[in-house]
Amino acid sequence: MPLLSFEGVGKAYRGAGVVLDGFDLDVDPGEFVGVWGERRSGKTTLLRLAAGVEAPDSGVVRYAGRDLADLSETGRSRLRLGEIALATIDAPSHVAASAITVADHVGLPLVFGGRSQREAADAAHRSLHLVGAGDCMSAAPFELRPGEGTRVALARALVREPRLLLVDEPAVTPDPTEREEIRDLLHQLTRSLRVAMLVASEEVSMMVGAPRILSIGDGNVVSNETTGTVISFPAPAPTGDSP
Amino acid sequence: MSRPRSLLETIVLGSVIERPGYGYDLGKRIEARMGPGWQFNPSGVYASLDRLKERDLVRYEQRETLPRSSPRSRDRVVYHATDEGVVAFEDWLGSEVRKEPVRMDVLARIAVARPEHAPLLLEALEGYERECLDMVAGTTAHESLDVRPWDRMIAEGVRDSVLQHLRAELAWIRSMRRRIEAFGDGEPR
Structure with a gap:
């Protein structure tokens, strides 16, 4: 059974038109899928649907066989504090402005999930070392360089030991070498932790080495895997008034 | 002076x-x-080596690789310049770099297609997109590149060229598809 599946999913926004139309996708446990598209092409929507943060207009999104729409809001939240981790790399401003350390910030999801401060701190240390950000432990989040911020965001997502990691734009650092290091780190984490990943980026170089790449935009999705379940649909005319 | 007669022959040399x-x-x-952008078929090397040998640009030596007693014993031909x-x-x-035609195959189809061919063009563009994604x-990847500094620098430069091109x-x-689809949405044919 696939870990994540989209079955005939449609999503449109007022003003932006159709983002996804009749979209099918299966992601197996431990699989790495790259999602490439220009800005505002629907990459983030795809990840937010997978995390159950947004609901599709039509079709079904399943995690481990369960329709996410059948879960309560609390149930979906619990899932996001555990098995599904959405790593949004642009740190929200309240985190940047807060006085907590990086280690506290990384351990926070576990504290929200009911674990002790001690357990959360130990797990945060392990997670930061895993992504090569052990040196940042005592820093304040606002002191981080973009590449370090990406690693810390990944550590915060991985601290929950998710089965599905959704990474939204890991290419925030302007340094191409650092971007490649982060891309290689993502592949390495998929292999070593057997975590399934959907990695969305507008940067083509972040897709290098991805066994499956989805190209997304204008309601069309094209995959390099012709035998996969992703197929392309011609984009219908934008509706403009969809929810 | 003898010269290699194709780009592949030159690269082999x-x-x-x-x-x-x-x-x-x-x-x-x-x-x-060269990476996947080159779409290189290694079997072409043997024919290139033969042609380079004919023009005395390379020579070869027979070198035994495994003992005669081994059932897998065979001579390998090692080429030298x-x-x-x-x-x-x-x-x-040092010679002048030639300007290569770009995406001639797909441009040729677009150049001669009529409005009724729009679905076929969209299909061809989708196939081309799959091919580009496959090349990406x-x-x-970074970790499997040559470790010697010069080789690494060259390999990164080649890869960067391929990725910039694919981007x-x-x-x-995408923009061509948008144009074709927008045309189908209302402009007179």
Whole structure:
């Protein structure tokens, strides 16, 4: 059974038109899928649907066989504090402005999930070392360089030991070498932790080495895997008034 | 002066100058160095070596690789560059770079298609997009590149060229598709 599946999913926004139309996708446990598209092409929507943060207009999104729409809001939240981790790399401003350390910030999801401060701190240390950000432990989040911020965001997502990691734009650092290091780190984490990943980026170089790449935009999705379940649909005319 | 007669022959000659080797080894080296954008078929190396040999740009030596007693014993032919080969290669390196035609195959289809062919063009563009994505997926990742500083720098430069090209192609495919679809949405035919 696939870990994540989209079955005939449609999503449109007022003003932006159709983002996804009749979209099918299966992601197996431990699989790495790259999602490439220009800005505002629907990459983030795809990840937010997978995390159950947004609901599709039509079709079904399943995690481990369960329709996410059948879960309560609390149930979906619990899932996001555990098995599904959405790593949004642009740190929200309240985190940047807060006085907590990086280690506290990384351990926070576990504290929200009911674990002790001690357990959360130990797990945060392990997670930061895993992504090569052990040196940042005592820093304040606002002191981080973009590449370090990406690693810390990944550590915060991985601290929950998710089965599905959704990474939204890991290419925030302007340094191409650092971007490649982060891309290689993502592949390495998929292999070593057997975590399934959907990695969305507008940067083509972040897709290098991805066994499956989805190209997304204008309601069309094209995959390099012709035998996969992703197929392309011609984009219908934008509706403009969809929810 | 004898010269290589194709780009592949020149690259094979350059690889032999870099380090003498046998056909399979040369093919693997070229494949790793040029990346998927080159769409290189290693079997073409053998014919290129024959032609370079005919024009005395390379020479070969028979080298035994396994003891005669071994059932898998075989001679390998190791190719070396001749002095004339080195001169021809350096002459090519410094020569004027030719402007290559871009995406001729897909442009030719667009140039001669009529409005009723729009679905076929969209299909062709989708196939081309898949091919570009495949090349992105198959581009050699950082960790598997050569470790020697010069080789690494060259490999990164080649890979960057391929990725910049693919980025531009993918953006172009999207914009071309948008144009074709927008045309179908209302403009007079």
